[in-house]
Amino acid sequence: MTRWIRLGIASSCGNCSKPLPVDATVLEFARRPWAVIRCVACAGEEPPDSVDPPVRTSTKLRIDFNDRIDAMRGGRDWKHAQAGER
C-alpha cells in the first residue's frame, strides 16, 4: 500500500538519501514490519494538492516511579513479608 504523507519527524529518502525536513511530503510504501519513504523526485509521480498534516507523537516518557515500585513490591512491605504477615 502506498500513500502520500507529511513527515512528523525529519528523515531521509530511502532511495537517494536526500535529507527530508519535518512537514516534507513523501510517498510511503507500507511494508511489514516497517515502511519506507521516497522523496518527490524518487517517487516518480506528483503528490496530491493536499496531504494530511503529520501525526505528531510525544517522545516524552511518563513514568510514575511510585507506581512502578508498588508493582514490584506487590503491594506488600518487604519487612512485613519477612515476618510472615499478610
Ligand SMILES: [Zn+2]
Ligand atoms: Zn529520493
